Amino acid sequence: GAVVSQHPSWVICKSGTSVKIECRSLDFQATTMFWYRQFPKKSLMLMATSNEGSKATYEQGVEKDKFLINHASLTLSTLTVTSAHPEDSSFYICSATGLGNQPQHFGDGTRLSIL
Amino acid sequence: AQSVAQPEDQVNVAEGNPLTVKCTYSVSGNPYLFWYVQYPNRGLQFLLKYITGDNLVKGSYGFEAEFNKSQTSFHLKKPSALVSDSALYFCAVEGGATNKLIFGTGTLLAVQP
DSSP, X not given: OOOEXXXXXXXXXXXXXXXXXXXXXXXXXXXXXXXXXEOTTOOEEEEEEEETTSOOEEOTTOOTTTEEEEEEETTEEEEEETTOOGGGXXXXXXXXXXXXXXXOEEOOOEEEEEO | OOEEEOOXXXXXXXXXXXXXXXXXXXXXXXXXXEEEEEOTTSOEEEEEEEXXXXXXXXOGGGOEEEEETTTTEEEEEESXXXXXXXXXXXXXXXXXXXXXXXXXXXXXXEEEO
């Protein structure tokens, strides 16, 4: 149980393109979803927290207009990297949690490469 | 502020030997502590958590962790390491009034055959 699916797993695109990443909870209702960024050989950096039906809460230093997060349903959150540039290249990981003391369950990540 | 520290960037152990991956924490109030494992180009997989109760927590794949309040530690252990245990391990603490996770810097476990 507690499966989180993240799509796509790998994206290569040109500078200036906007890229959408989907995160789905397949077998539970995700009241809260989290988006992380991970640099090579580094820990995870929390970008934002999203609760279903409300605006995402962004961490300090994360541009909300650059990284658009939508959490329209209890099973789906999306992260859109707008007008992506090479410095946005990274490994993006989502996680989801439901009610109670559930641990966060993570997707398999999306490797984003901007040329 | 809540934080966790993983003092070792890498741990090397021979297959069949016991392994320990260290984690210390700093929290105000009662800690909610977690261990996750990450394989290359994958997300994190939940191993175990400590909320309250027994100090020895058993988790997935034969791993366990011992909560030690006096030493503010939550070390991950396994009695007999497998080559397939080689991966990046993260300790995390749940931060304050939110359910945000604050991760340690990760420890790369390398199990030699």
